[in-house]
Amino acid sequence: MTERKPMIAVLTGAGISTDSGIPDFRGPQGVWTRDPAAEKMFTYEHYMADPAVRRASWRARADNAAWNAQPNPAHLALVELERAGFPVRIITQNIDGLHQKAGSTPRKVLELHGTMFTVRCMGCGERGTMRDALDRVEAGDPDPACLSCGGILKAGTIMFGENLDSETLNQAGSIAKACRLFWAVGTSLMVQPAASLCAIAMTEGAKTTIVNAQPTPYDVVADEVVRDPIGEALPRMAAALIAAHPS
Structure with missing residues (x-):
């Protein structure tokens, strides 16, 4: 009898999209690293109160790299897992739509922070x-x-100072509880409540792997930490999992 394929929950952050030309926020070349004042454009209080911040936001939206970005090998690796019959659920902090563009089933992608x-x-x-x-x-x-x-x-999208959609967050929590494998990919695991999903999965006994260039608060309790470039690491991880659970 063929072993049942484990359910995989993948929490993705800005780091998964950097190879598609979309800069992250806190990395060495991140949006806020290069221009700390840009954080105001992502803060609800400043956006609502200051017309100058809104005008800057509209200009930035028009120039957003995501309009022309294409999925990279990391996005495509998750599609391959789904096509191989794995129950894959993607919980993304990204607003760029690249998981769906890559071919992941839209209903299996939860956009925690909305869409641009x-x-x-x-x-x-x-x-x-x-x-x-x-x-x-x-x-x-x-x-x-x-x-x-x-x-x-x-x-x-959800700005700083706004609450996440409660239904979406509840769904994410249920996925974290049910999965057997939890991959945190390209996320600093510093933004709550998204980061807490990692703790939920661990509490329920999921094997947890963190794929991120920079250290995260959960590294010391994760089952595995991968520092390799995400575009290399995720295809390798997906291929190994597919090989370990043939159809």
Whole structure:
């Protein structure tokens, strides 16, 4: 009888997308490392209160590398695991949509911090596409307001100072409890509550592997820590797992 393939939960952070040309935040060449003031654009209080921060945010959105980014071997390795019959669930802190673009089943990808491709009004709650909002910016409106109520438009992402969607977070917790393997990939494991998913998985007995260039608070309790480049490490890990559990 063929051994049942273990359920894998993969928590991904900015580090998995750097090989696709999207800079991370806290790394040596990170967005905030190079420009600490840029953090204001990701902070709800500053964004809502300061029109200058919003104008800078709209300019940054238009220039975001994710618009043209392509999935890299790390994203594709997770797709291969799914195609090989493994129950894979991806919990991502990223907003770039590259897991879905690579071919991961959208319903199996939980976007903890939302997506950069939508906008929502902070007044009436109406939602729209980021592309439509950016078209207005390119037409000369530096801080486009909601067309329905005139409220402040914000990307469909979770900023610092905002709560994560409770349903999404509950789903993530359930996945962390149920998995047998937990991979934390390209994340500093410093941002809560996402980082706590690692502790949940460990408590439930999952074998935990951390793949990250920089140390994380969970390194000392993880089963394995991998410092190799993510684009090399994840394909290798996926291939080894597929070989160990043939169909």
